[in-house]
Amino acid sequence: METFRHVENRPLELAVVVPVLNEHDNVGPLLEKLSIALAGIEFEVIFVDDGSGDGTPERVEAIAATDRRVRLLRRIGRRGLSSAVVEGFLSTVAQVVAVIDGDLQHDETVLPGLYRAIAEDGYELAVGTRYAEGGGTGDWDRARERISRLATRLAAPVTKTLLSDPMSGFFAAKRAVVLEAASDLSSVGYKILLDLVASHPRRLTLKEVPYEFRSRTAGESKLDSAVALEYFELLLDKLVGRFVPVKFLMFGAVGALGLLVHLCVLGVALNAAGLGFAAAQTLAVLTAMTFNYALNNAFTYRDRRLSGFAWWRGLASFALVCSAGAAANVGVAGFVFGEQGADWWLAGALGALVGAIWNYAVTSWLTWSRR
Known part of the structure; x- marks a missing residue:
């Protein structure tokens, strides 16, 4: 078999992920x-769609067919920047990697400086920042700028490094660090x-x-309320994720x-x-159960969100699981109170905790399964 022949090329110096x-x-x-900006640097651009x-x-494939510096990574069934x-x-x-948005809002002329900070x-x-001297937020209104600065302050407890702009999506790093x-x-x-800095040992x-x-x-801008929710979910994950799943906390908050309700x-x-x-209680249970399901589907499990017929099938499985959870709640509380002689509030709390864990674990597997 003919061996793959080695071809002399300049080593790849920088990979820009878009x-x-x-x-x-x-x-x-x-x-x-x-x-233009990266002239003199051996680079490749990886579009992740x-x-x-x-x-x-x-469009990327058409360009990549004639330019080896351009690559496309297509993801099926997975989303998230x-x-x-x-x-x-x-x-x-490449031993140096960088990320830049595909919407032209990041200044590509800064990339060589980010690359040199790493390579030389x-x-x-190396982070592109909007909040250091010489940087700016362009035509942002005051409300958006205040929200961004608030998010920056909230990130302080989870970052080990002093960052003026932890919300930045424009940076370069040693690939080994990643x-x-x-x-x-x-x-x-x-x-x-923020995830990289907070997660690094x-x-x-x-x-x-x-x-x-x-x-x-x-x-079109991808910014919406879901982005803000995911940001706070990330902060929670870095603060307490080692001890309790963030989705469980969100599930409990919805509960x-x-x-x-x-x-x-x-x-x-x-x-x-x-x-x-009896009739009022039945109506309240059905309403609250539907409310919990809809809210969890929209927020807690938005990455596995159900729609169409699957939404109704999910509601049925959610109701079934939560009914069993209610039985477990009552059973555990009754045992702890009646057999163990615990205070009523402790028995009730333990029953509620067991029910919540059951509901979370089983609905995560059954209602919002990734299968």
Whole structure:
């Protein structure tokens, strides 16, 4: 068998990962800008597509067919900027990796400085920041800037490194640094920099490079309330994820809201509608159960969200599991109170805890299964 012949090439110096979702019109302009900015550096650009429906992957493939510096990584059934970036980093052999948005809002002329900070100055991490002298947030309104700065302050307890802009999605790093933390990355949400810094076992050496955030010229913004929720989920994961799953905390919070809904419906049914207690309680249970299911489907398990007929099938399985959980709740509470002589409040709390764990574990496996 003929052996694969070695071809002399300049070693790959930098891999630029570009996570994209419906950025067709920005692919060409971004590559042109990167070619100019990174002249003299042996680089590749890895587009990681999460199921674009506007022809983005086809556009990248057409360019990649004639330019070996361009690669495409298509993900099926998986979404999320952080996990997309991590997969892009792990798919290259370049020793320096960088991430830049595909919407042209990051200043590509800063990339050479980020690269040199790693390759020549020896830093492990180089971050493009909007909040250092010389940087800026462009045309952001005051409300958005305040929210961003609040998010920055909230990140302080989980970062081991002083970062002026932990929300930044524009940075470079030694690939070895990413590999060291890869198994501990939560890959939740959109803030891979925060995830990387918080997950790494040691304090990283870093350099910050200011840049001015640009306005979007094409495509649509991906920012919505889900992004904020995922950010807080990431913070919680880094603070307490070693002790208790964040999804369990979210499941419990939804359950607490469901209790309020239950009591409100019960009160209205008894006092305003004039129903008997049994009928009012049944209505309250069904309403709260449906509320809990809908909220968990929308937020706690948004990455496995059910829709269409699957939504109704999920509701049925959720109700079945929670009915068994209620029985476990009553059984455990009765045993602890009657047989062990515990105080009523302790028995009730233990019963509720057992019921909550049962509901969370079984619905996670049955209702929102990844299978």
